[in-house]
Each structure stands twice: as structure tokens, then as C-alpha cells.
Amino acid sequence: MEMIDKIVNWLDERTGLKEPLIKMATHLVPPGAKWHYVFGTAVLTSFIVQVVTGVALSTTYLPSAGVAHQSIWYISTQAPFGAVLRGMHFFGASAMILFAGIHMIRVYITGSYKYPRELNWLSGVVLLFLTLAMGFTGQVLRWDQTAIWTVAVGAEQAFRMPVFGKLLVQIFLSGVTIGSETLSHFFALHVFVFPGILVAMIGLHLWLVLHNGISEPPVVGEPVDPKTYKEKYDAMLKQIGRPFWPDAAWRDIVFSTLVVIGVLALALYFGPPHIEKPPDPSIVNAEPRPDWYLVWYFAILALLPHKAENWVIILFPVFLGVALLAVPFLSNRGERSFRRRPWAVGIVVCVLASMGALTVEGFKQPWTPNFSAKPLTQDIIGATSGPVYDGGQVFNSRGCLYCHSISGHGGQRGPDLTDVSNRLTHDQIVIKIINGGYNMPAYAGNITPKELEDISAFLDSRKAP
Amino acid sequence: MTNSNEELKVQPNCCNDGPKILPDWKRVFVSRQDFLKLVGLALSGLMAMLIAIPGVAFVLNYLFVPSRPAWIKIGAVGKFKEGETVPVEFEDPYSLPWDGVSGNRTAWLRRVEDDNFLAFAINCTHLGCPVRWEAGAELFMCPCHGGVFYSNGDVAAGPPPFPMHRYPVRVSNGQVEIEVGPVLTEG
Numbered sequence: 001m002e003m004i005d006k007i008v009n010w011l012d013e014r015t016g017l018k019e020p021l022i023k024m025a026t027h028l029v030p031p032g033a034k035w036h037y038v039f040g041t042a043v044l045t046s047f048i049v050q051v052v053t054g055v056a057l058s059t060t061y062l063p064s065a066g067v068a069h070q071s072i073w074y075i076s077t078q079a080p081f082g083a084v085l086r087g088m089h090f091f092g093a094s095a096m097i098l099f100a101g102i103h104m105i106r107v108y109i110t111g112s113y114k115y116p117r118e119l120n121w122l123s124g125v126v127l128l129f130l131t132l133a134m135g136f137t138g139q140v141l142r143w144d145q146t147a148i149w150t151v152a153v154g155a156e157q158a159f160r161m162p163v164f165g166k167l168l169v170q171i172f173l174s175g176v177t178i179g180s181e182t183l184s185h186f187f188a189l190h191v192f193v194f195p196g197i198l199v200a201m202i203g204l205h206l207w208l209v210l211h212n213g214i215s216e217p218p219v220v221g222e223p224v225d226p227k228t229y230k231e232k233y234d235a236m237l238k239q240i241g242r243p244f245w246p247d248a249a250w251r252d253i254v255f256s257t258l259v260v261i262g263v264l265a266l267a268l269y270f271g272p273p274h275i276e277k278p279p280d281p282s283i284v285n286a287e288p289r290p291d292w293y294l295v296w297y298f299a300i301l302a303l304l305p306h307k308a309e310n311w312v313i314i315l316f317p318v319f320l321g322v323a324l325l326a327v328p329f330l331s332n333r334g335e336r337s338f339r340r341r342p343w344a345v346g347i348v349v350c351v352l353a354s355m356g357a358l359t360v361e362g363f364k365q366p367w368t369p370n371f372s373a374k375p376l377t378q379d380i381i382g383a384t385s386g387p388v389y390d391g392g393q394v395f396n397s398r399g400c401l402y403c404h405s406i407s408g409h410g411g412q413r414g415p416d417l418t419d420v421s422n423r424l425t426h427d428q429i430v431i432k433i434i435n436g437g438y439n440m441p442a443y444a445g446n447i448t449p450k451e452l453e454d455i456s457a458f459l460d461s462r463k464a465p
Numbered sequence: 466m467t468n469s470n471e472e473l474k475v476q477p478n479c480c481n482d483g484p485k486i487l488p489d490w491k492r493v494f495v496s497r498q499d500f501l502k503l504v505g506l507a508l509s510g511l512m513a514m515l516i517a518i519p520g521v522a523f524v525l526n527y528l529f530v531p532s533r534p535a536w537i538k539i540g541a542v543g544k545f546k547e548g549e550t551v552p553v554e555f556e557d558p559y560s561l562p563w564d565g566v567s568g569n570r571t572a573w574l575r576r577v578e579d580d581n582f583l584a585f586a587i588n589c590t591h592l593g594c595p596v597r598w599e600a601g602a603e604l605f606m607c608p609c610h611g612g613v614f615y616s617n618g619d620v621a622a623g624p625p626p627f628p629m630h631r632y633p634v635r636v637s638n639g640q641v642e643i644e645v646g647p648v649l650t651e652g
Contacts, residue, residue, distance in 0.1 A: 066565025148567065149594060153609070156593035167528075175527040176647030177559040179567055185524070280566035282554045284587060284595050287608045301592065302610040306624045367611045371597070399602025403611075413611050441613045441621030446603045 028241030029248045030216035036110075037214065039103035041252035042259050043131075044202065046096035049263055050134075053089040054191065061141070063187035065180040068143035069278050076272045087267025093135055095263055097293045100128050105348055108327070111336030112215035115226040118328035120212060123205045125324045130198050132293070137190035139291050140183070144276035148178050149288030160313045178281070213237065214248075218336035226333060287368075295362035296355045302367045303358075369402035370411030380407045382461065391458025394451045403440070406462065414440060419464035430456050533558055534646040542639055545576040550598045550616060553584075558645055572632060572643060573598055573605070575616060584643045585618050586630035596629070605629065 012018035060079060062071040075082040104124060107113055113121035136154075140147045151173065158168040170176060174185035213233060242248060273291075277283055290298050304312055338345050378384060381392030395401060403413035420429065433452060436442030447455075488502035535558040545551065553574045560568030573585040573596075585605075587595045594609035604621055605614040613622040618629035633644040 064563050064565075065561075065567040066563045143567075152588060152593035156588070156591070170528060171525075175530065175559065176532070177557050179557065179559065179564045180561045181527055183567075188524075278566050280569050281587070281595070282552075282566075282569035282571040284552055284571055284597055285608075286595050288594055302624070304624070306626070309624060309626070368608055369606045369611055369613075371606075371608065397601040399599050399604060399606070402599070402602075402606065436622060439611065439622050441604055441615065445615070 024210060025245040025249075026243040027210060027213075028237040029214045029244045030236065031240055031242050031247075032217035033214050033248055035251060035255075036106055037248070038252050038255040039099050039106055040209075041256050042099040043096055043103055043127075045256035045259055046092050046099060046263070047198070047202070049088060049092035049260065050096060051195070053085055053092060054195075056085055057089060058191060063141070063184050065143065065183045065279070068141070068183060069275070072142055072144070072275055076275060083271045084264075084267045086272035087270065088263055089138075090273050091263045091266040091270075093138060094292070095259055096131055097135060099259070100131050104128060105352075108344060109338050109348060110215065110218050111224070111338075111341065111344075113328045113332075114224045114334070114336060115229055115332045117208070117212050117215060118332055120205065120208045121328045122325060123201055123208060125321075127198065127201050127205060128324075129321070130194055130201065134190060134194050134198070135291060135293060137186045137194065140186045141190055142273075142275060143183055143279050145279060145283060145286045146276045146288050148279045148281060149286050150290060151178050151182060153288060157313050160310050162314075214244075215336075218338075220335070220337045220339050222336075223334045224332075224336060285371075292359070296358035299358040299362035299365075302365070303361070364412075366412030368411070369399075369413060371402060373401045373410045375401065376406055376409050380409060381458070387454045387457035388461050389458075390451075391454035391456070394447075394455045395458060398443070398447065398451070398455075400455070417459060417462055419462055421460050421463045426456060426460055429459050532646065534644055536635070536637075536642040536644050538640045538642050539572075539574065540641055542576075542580065542636055542641055545574065545582070545641065547576050547578050550575040550600070552587075552598070553643075555643075555645070559647065570645070571595075572645075573629075574634075574641070574643075580636045582634040582636070582641055583617065584632040584634045586632065588630065589625055590620075590627040590629060591623070591625040 008018065057075065060071060060075050060082070062068055072086075075086055077083070107121065107124070136150075140151055155169045155172050155178075158172050159165040161168050174181040216233070216236060277286075289295070300312070300316070301309070335341055375396040376392050378389075381389055383389040383392070395404075395406070401410045403411045405411065405416045406418050424432070430452065432440070433447070433455065434442060434444045443452075486502075488499040488506070489496070492499045493503045494500065537555045537558070539553045539555055550573055552571045554569060554571050557564075557568050557570045571587050573587060575583040575585075577583060589596045589607040589609065589612045591607065591610055591612045594607050596605040596607045596612070596614065598604075599606050603616050605616075605618075607613070607623070607625070611623045612620070612625040614625065614629050615621045618631060620626075620628055635642050635644075
């Protein structure tokens with residue numbers, strides 16, 4: 001021990017860091033900051049997992065369009081410890097996004113963003129966007145089929161921007177086409193640019209936490225008044241404040257340890273995320289999908305009224321950014337407790353419910369033609385010859401099945417036709433087939449008169465007993 | 466000597482928040498300290514630009530690559546049957562030697578009749594996903610959000626705002642050729 005003391009003192013004489021570090025570790029915090037205050041540290045811990053596993057991955061990963069997919073495949077299936085390492089990088093990213101979201105909701109619900117912590121909130125919003133940008137660029141680095149089509153989808157959205165659309169696409173792709181330049185630029189963003197800004201913003205965020213202190217749990221009827229808040233806060237700390245280390249830190253550390261164990265366990269159990277087919281855009285049977293945390297947005301883009309689309313694609317991300325950044329400017333004083341802020345609670349509940357519902361729909365994607373739908377069997381068709389039987393075959397072969405279900409076979413895009421003739425007359429059915437509708441092609445040019453007769457006979461026979 | 470007197474007068478009483486970082490703009494050619502502040506700031510700015518401009522210019526150099534649309538041979542006319550839509554593969558004229566399979570592209574080619582061909586970019590005009598030709602239904606269908614197109618590329622159903630993007634096609638010496646430009650930047 002004496003030896004350690006000697007070393008510490010030798011260093012302190014030359015750096016002067018001992019006192020400020022001890023002060024930082026033992027700064028006073030409100031005693032009520034308990035388990036719901038651990039999520040920020042969990043984000044930081046997840047970020048550290050990402051830095052370590054990311055640096056390790058970069059020793060083998062090759063950011064070249066021709067071989068990136070192979071190097072990921074090698075890491076995931078051949079390289080010793082590769083599978084668990086990539087798994088940790090994936091689940092670490094998921095943890096970072098998840099806990100950043102929970103942390104933000106906690107801060108919002110407890111009104112901790114109010115005076116004097118407005119900049120804590122703003123730097124946090126920037127950190128959230130950077131985290132999502134890291135997730136998106138990371139998904140592209142997998143450079144599998146999904147990655148390149150994800151880039152194509154991103155490019156098409158950028159293209160909707162008036163005037164600057166083309167320029168935005170070129171910047172997004174780093175050129176006019178998806179290729180090596182795209183991948184290397186995404187790589188530079190993912191491993192140098194974004195992490196650099198992230199580290200700087202984390203530094204600022206932590207400095208602000210120390211400077212403004214951890215917010216005390218809100219009390220009903222004690223609104224924030226910028227004129228008196230700091231005085232009251234300091235007096236409260238002097239009276240009942242506890243040193244951060246160890247009185248509050250132990251909870252952060254216990255929770256973060258669980259997070260790390262969770263990430264490692266998930267990585268060991270599930271392994272790294274599946275790598276799709278090679279990034280060959282000539283393979284036409286691709287079904288691009290974003291990672292889980294953006295599936296809700298993918299669903300929005302599918303469910304929008306078509307006419308609203310251009311507006312939403314451009315304005316929704318802008319709205320999201322502006323809304324989040326505006327929060328501390330709209331209400332930086334007043335009640336902090338959620339009991340006196342019904343709108344805040346309502347907003348959180350609505351946002352979570354919508355995102356949840358959209359995510360569920362996004363994974364089911366009923367709007368997608370079901371290309372692997374099983375053809376109607378003879379049992380379902382209920383005839384072995386004649387117009388009804390032939391009509392059933394037309395239903396199978398002309399693509400009706402991809403979007404319409406009959407007796408559990410088929411897709412979800414269009415209405416279920418199991419008992420369609422209870423709802424529509426023969427003529428209505430024929431008109432619908434010929435003219436199509438909002439989401440249905442007009443089959444007038446794609447079907448022969450005989451086929452039309454058969455399929456309408458078949459559909460006429462679909463009724464509830 | 467007047468200089469140091471001045472500093473003694475100005476500096477300590479200047480303001481309550483300690484020494485100023487920025488020069489007093491009115492005095493930059495009068496006071497040595499204010500002049501040095503100006504020089505320091507100006508040179509720092511210049512230095513930052515000298516470092517940043519070449520770096521940023523290189524990162525954005527793709528904006529200065531000339532466009533190079535090219536006529537690409539995709540096969541003899543006789544290979545394609547009238548009334549059929551088939552996928553044809555080719556190499557992106559913009560691809561780099563180390564692109565590997567990422568440089569491959571597919572277009573949908575339809576021989577309407579004789580030398581009358583239609584060539585479509587594979588990307589859905591909704592969000593760019595690869596559309597599939599469903600021969601039974603005689604429709605292009607998109608796996609992402611359910612966009613559907615007729616065999617001539619017109620929108621049949623779903624969210625796509627435009628018909629499918631068409632490549633110019635020509636027949637030259639019995640070979641079908643398509644002219645490929647940058648697809649994603651043309652909608």
C-alpha cells in the first residue's frame with residue numbers, strides 16, 4: 001500500500017489530478033437518485049462495449065466492397081472468438097439504443113431537462129441521433145444483400161428532397177452508384193467521424209452532469225424557478241447530499257454489470273446477427289429490412305396514404321429533430337413531477353404505443369405480397385373440374401394469392417376473400433378485378449375473358465356457410 | 466513605453482469576467498496585444514482552412530467525377546422471346562475494380578415485338594427496393610411495401626409515385642444494347 005501511495009503522490013506532484021478526480025468521484029448527489037437513475041451509465045457502459053469490440057473487429061474486417069462480406073463471414077464463422085465478438089457488437093448496439101431511449105424517457109418524465117439542465121438535454125438529443133447514425137452505418141458495414149438495399153432505400157428517400165435531392169443522394173452514396181466508395185465512406189463515418197463526435201459529446205454531457213448536478217427526484221408542488229433553483233439545490237445538497245462514490249455509484253455499477261453480462265450472454269447464446277446473401281444487386285429476390293430499432297419507421301413508410309408520402313419522408317425526420325431539440329425551450333420551468341404534467345405522460349404513452357404497434361406491424365408486414373404463399377388446395381377450391389376449379393387455378397397462378405387469403409392460404413395485403421360473395425355481387429367482383437383499386441392492379445389487360453369468367457365463378461362460390 | 470502603460474490601464478479594469486479572448490477590434494492597429502490576438506486568430510483560421518480544404522475536397526471528390534453513361538451489350542436479339550420479361554445482368558459502368566459482386570446490376574428486359582424492347586431499372590420507384598417480375602400475374606411486385614407495376618412499367622397499385630425507370634434500348638448489329646446511367650440519382 002505504501003508503494004501505491006508513493007506512486008500516486010509522485011504522479012500527483014506532477015499532474016495535480018488527484019484532488020479534482022477525488023472531488024469528481026465524491027461530488028454530492030441527492031439521496032433520492034436511486035434505481036431509475038442508472039440508465040445513463042448503462043448507455044455509457046454499452047458504448048464502451050462498442051468501442052472495445054469495434055476496435056477488435058476492425059483488425060479483421062475489410063471495408064472493401066469486393067471482400068467485406070467475406071471478411072464478415074470469416075469473422076462470424078471461422079475466426080476464433082469471432083462469433084461472440086460480433087455478437088457482442090450487435091447486442092451492445094441494441095443495448096445502447098434501448099438504454100438511450102429509456103434514459104431519455106426517464107429524464108423527460110421526471111422533468112430533469114428543466115433549468116439549469118437544458119444543455120444536458122440538448123447534448124443528449126445529439127447523442128441519441130449519433131447513436132442511431134452509428135446503428136445505421138454499422139448495418140451498412142455488414143455489406144450483405146440487406147445492407148446494399150438499405151442504402152438504396154436511404155438514397156430513394158434522400159431523392160425526395162426538392163432541389164437538393166440529387167446532390168443528397170450523391171453525398172449519401174459517395175458517388176452515383178452503390179459500390180466501394182459507398183462502403184469506404186460509411187466505414188470512415190462509422191469508425192472515425194461519428195465515434196469522434198460521440199466521445200466529444202459524451203465528454204460535454206458528463207461535464208454538464210457534474211456542473212449542474214444530478215437532478216433531485218421531483219416533488220409535487222415544488223416547481224422549478226430559475227431565480228431560486230440553484231440556491232435551493234445547493235442548500236439541499238449541503239443538507240442531505242450523499243457522495244456519488246460510493247453511495248449512488250454502486251447502483252450504476254451493479255446495473256451496468258448486469259448489462260455487460262446480458263450482452264455477453266446474448267452474444268454467446270444467439271451469436272452474431274445472420275448475414276444475408278452476398279451484396280450482389282443482380283440477385284433480384286431480396287427483402288431489405290432495417291434492424292429492429294428502425295422497423296417502426298419502415299412501417300410508417302408502408303402505411304402512409306400515398307399522397308402524403310413526399311411530405312412525410314422529408315418533414316417527419318425534421319419534425320422529430322426539431323421537436324426533441326425544442327423540449328427544454330418550450331418548458332424549462334414549472335412542475336417537474338409527472339403527476340402535474342399529464343401531457344408529458346400522455347405524449348410518452350402515445351409515442352411508445354405507436355412505436356410498439358408499428359414495430360409489430362413492421363415485423364408482420366401485411367402490406368407485402370406473400371411470395372411464398374401456399375397455393376389453394378383442391379379441398380379449399382371445392383371442385384375438381386369446371387369453372388370453379390379453373391377459377392381456383394387462376395387465383396393461384398395470376399398472383400391473386402400473394403395479396404388475398406382464402407381459408408388461411410395467401411397474403412395479407414388485400415381483403416380476405418374466404419367469404420367474399422357474402423359481401424359483393426357477381427358484377428361487383430368482376431368490376432373490381434377489371435378496374436383494380438387503391439392497392440390492387442387493374443387486371444383488365446392481364447387476364448383473358450375465359451379466366452375472368454372462371455375466377456368470378458370461383459369467387460362467387462366463396463361464401464360463409 | 467506608452468504601450469505597456471496602456472495595457473496596465475486597460476487589462477485589469479477591462480471587465481469583470483477576466484482577460485478577454487477576442488481583440489478590441491477598434492484597437493488592433495494601436496495596441497500590441499490586440500494586434501497579436503488578431504494575428505493569432507487569423508492564422509489559426511487560415512491554418513484550419515489549409516488543413517480542412519484538401520481533406521474535405523478529397524472526401525467529396527465523387528462530385529467531380531464525370532458522368533459516363535455507356536451502351537452495354539446484353540445479348541443477341543434472338544435470345545429474347547416476344548412478350549417475355551427476363552432479368553439481364555450487366556456490370557455497372559461506374560463500378561471500381563475492387564467492387565466484386567457489388568458492381569453487378571440487373572435490369573428487366575421485355576421484348577415487346579421484333580426490335581421493340583423495353584428495359585427497366587430493377588429499383589422500385591417508391592423506395593428503391595428490387596422489384597420482381599411475376600410471370601403468372603404479368604406484374605412487377607415489390608417486396609418492401611407492396612408496390613405493383615404493369616408489364617410496361619406503369620404503376621398498377623401501391624405506393625410508387627412514378628412508373629419504373631426505363632433505360633434507353635437499341636438494337637445494333639443484332640445485339641440488344643441498353644444505355645445505363647446512374648440509376649438512383651435519376652429517380
